[in-house]
Amino acid sequence: MTSAAVQGLRTTDAPETADVDRRRWVFRHPALIRVCHWINVACLTILLMSGLQIFNAHPALYWGSISTFEHPWASIGADQDAQPPKGVTTVAGHSFTTTGVLGLSRDAGGDMTERGFPRWITLPADQDLATGRRWHFFFAWLFVINGAIYLAYGFASGQFRARYVPTGAQWRHIGASIKEHLLLRFAEGEEARHYNVIQKLTYFVVVLGLLPIQILAGLAMSPGMNSVTPWLLTLFGGRQSARTIHFIVADLLVLFVVVHVALVILSGFWNNMRGMVSGWYIIDRKQKTVPHV
Amino acid sequence: MSSRKIMFDRRRIVTGGAALLGASLLSGCDDVSEKPWARRILDKDEDANLYVQRLLLSDQKLAPEYPEAEISPQFKANGNDDPKDKAYRGMVKTGFATFKLAIDGLVERPQSWSLPDLRAMPARTQITRHDCVEGWSCIGKWTGVPLGDLLKAAGLKPAARFIVFHCADTMDEGGLDALSADDADTSGDDATPAGDQAPASTGQTKAPDAKIAKSAGGTGDASDVGSHYYESIDLVDAFHPQTILAYDMNGMALPVAHGAPLRLRLERQLGYKMAKYVMRIAVVDHLDGIGKGGGGYWEDQGYEWYAGI
Numbered sequence: 001m002t003s004a005a006v007q008g009l010r011t012t013d014a015p016e017t018a019d020v021d022r023r024r025w026v027f028r029h030p031a032l033i034r035v036c037h038w039i040n041v042a043c044l045t046i047l048l049m050s051g052l053q054i055f056n057a058h059p060a061l062y063w064g065s066i067s068t069f070e071h072p073w074a075s076i077g078a079d080q081d082a083q084p085p086k087g088v089t090t091v092a093g094h095s096f097t098t099t100g101v102l103g104l105s106r107d108a109g110g111d112m113t114e115r116g117f118p119r120w121i122t123l124p125a126d127q128d129l130a131t132g133r134r135w136h137f138f139f140a141w142l143f144v145i146n147g148a149i150y151l152a153y154g155f156a157s158g159q160f161r162a163r164y165v166p167t168g169a170q171w172r173h174i175g176a177s178i179k180e181h182l183l184l185r186f187a188e189g190e191e192a193r194h195y196n197v198i199q200k201l202t203y204f205v206v207v208l209g210l211l212p213i214q215i216l217a218g219l220a221m222s223p224g225m226n227s228v229t230p231w232l233l234t235l236f237g238g239r240q241s242a243r244t245i246h247f248i249v250a251d252l253l254v255l256f257v258v259v260h261v262a263l264v265i266l267s268g269f270w271n272n273m274r275g276m277v278s279g280w281y282i283i284d285r286k287q288k289t290v291p292h293v
Numbered sequence: 294m295s296s297r298k299i300m301f302d303r304r305r306i307v308t309g310g311a312a313l314l315g316a317s318l319l320s321g322c323d324d325v326s327e328k329p330w331a332r333r334i335l336d337k338d339e340d341a342n343l344y345v346q347r348l349l350l351s352d353q354k355l356a357p358e359y360p361e362a363e364i365s366p367q368f369k370a371n372g373n374d375d376p377k378d379k380a381y382r383g384m385v386k387t388g389f390a391t392f393k394l395a396i397d398g399l400v401e402r403p404q405s406w407s408l409p410d411l412r413a414m415p416a417r418t419q420i421t422r423h424d425c426v427e428g429w430s431c432i433g434k435w436t437g438v439p440l441g442d443l444l445k446a447a448g449l450k451p452a453a454r455f456i457v458f459h460c461a462d463t464m465d466e467g468g469l470d471a472l473s474a475d476d477a478d479t480s481g482d483d484a485t486p487a488g489d490q491a492p493a494s495t496g497q498t499k500a501p502d503a504k505i506a507k508s509a510g511g512t513g514d515a516s517d518v519g520s521h522y523y524e525s526i527d528l529v530d531a532f533h534p535q536t537i538l539a540y541d542m543n544g545m546a547l548p549v550a551h552g553a554p555l556r557l558r559l560e561r562q563l564g565y566k567m568a569k570y571v572m573r574i575a576v577v578d579h580l581d582g583i584g585k586g587g588g589g590y591w592e593d594q595g596y597e598w599y600a601g602i
């Protein structure tokens with residue numbers, strides 16, 4: 001990206017606003033961020049579903065370099081001796097019955113069958129490791145290219161500083177922000193121009209923490225990459241640890257998405273969606289008549 | 294001609310991705326991955342992986358090696374662990390006294406070596422991690438002959454591009470679930486005998502593999518109705534210092550479960566590349582016409598030929 005292009009895309013800390021129909025609109029998301037966001041949605045969805053397909057080929061997790069087959073840290077399987085058989089998920093020595101979802105779930109014909117994650121959440125639905133890997137690596141490439149464009153733009157344009165780094169005042173009022181967040185009181189007016197401190201920290205951790213860790217943990221599982229970047233194995237504590245961390249970070253990303261989507265819905269679904277589709281977001285519905293708390 | 298060209302193009306990945314996404318939304322990803330055109334786009338992942346890893350991995354970069362203390366107490370034997378092929382059973386009975394490793398195809402001096410011949414050659418010992426495509430890992434100690442030494446002894450012809458390993462085991466017994474790799478067996482539904490064909494499609498008269506199955510261990514016996522296991526690698530991997538044909542595992546003769554008398558060790562790729570029960574090495578200039586042309590038994594079932602990730 002040339003510097004002229006970056007200049008053209010640059011937005012200042014105070015975004016453009018417009019007053020139309022007694023509403024105050026703010027131009028919240030530049031086009032490049034919107035495009036990257038939706039490509040990312042597709043990539044993460046497919047990466048998750050194909051990742052669970054791959055996990056199902058050996059639904060057990062270990063710490064260290066190698067697999068200790070009799071003693072996994074976590075595993076999903078079926079107790080075939082039980083009458084009727086049941087799905088069992090074990091994590092750190094604690095077992096849970098998860099029949100119907102984990103360990104034992106219905107196949108295409110409706111019969112209960114032993115498999116890690118159920119067919120409605122894996123890609124492909126049926127057990128097919130080879131095809132799952134194809135989907136996973138293809139969309140991993142797309143995800144990495146998309147993420148690289150997003151990061152280059154975010155840093156060069158100053159968007160990241162504005163979006164992800166809390167201001168001094170925000171740090172000082174972090175307690176009050178947490179309380180408002182928990183009470184589901186959403187900002188309006190001038191306050192809604194910027195992300196609050198919890199949003200900033202969450203996006204910071206996800207974009208610059210979890211997602212890069214996820215890529216590195218994925219690469220640490222590659223025997224080819226291990227010959228070039230053996231330090232990745234050291235960083236994660238061995239290949240099986242990297243696989244376990246890859247799984248845990250995927251869970252954390254799912255948790256993030258659940259909370260993110262819930263808050264998008266609760267804080268004004270259509271306004272939020274318009275913001276991420278067209279860029280424009282309403283921060284004040286009836287100007288000056290609704291004081292924010 | 295090469296049957297496998299590196300074609301990596303970022304724009305194609307992005308536009309291909311967009312096409313895939315659109316089609317996925319319309320008809321569901323499962324249907325999409327059944328379509329040949331979509332499969333061709335998806336399969337670009339392998340070209341990208343190969344291209345980038347070939348840029349990053351110099352020819353000499355070594356896979357991590359581990360101390361003795363980290364050797365797995367239990368090294369899982371996957372796939373065929375006790376081949377039933379009659380010719381192979383015969384070799385097991387005599388302690389592989391009659392075994393000869395043949396190398397032919399695009400070589401100046403076709404050779405064959407007995408196990409004592411191979412053991413008399415300079416050996417390499419390495420303690421490495423074995424990663425199965427399923428996700429698990431084991432660490433083992435392997436001793437064997439560097440493949441590069443054998444290739445030099447035979448002398449590659451200039452046209453040589455790939456090294457093909459033909460194995461003694463037949464992949465039709467069934468019984469294992471479909472997910473197994475590394476020599477594992479599936480239902481064997483549409484399996485055909487490897488290489489006893491020349492399925493017309495290629496037309497190259499130079500193809501040196503028309504006689505393949507004939508010399509692979511299990512020919513002609515009753516169990517020979519499925520595909521023999523086979524694998525292939527290119528010359529970059531063939532001459533890598535850690536690429537050996539191992540005859541010892543953890544300080545003892547390689548057990549049958551792990552591929553006696555010889556198994557390939559290819560430490561920068563996944564387990565299914567590391568063919569067990571290797572009987573014959575063929576040097577070729579293309580992979581068409583061998584098996585189903587994918588370059589290996591599992592590749593013929595849709596797995597990547599380049600398994601560095």
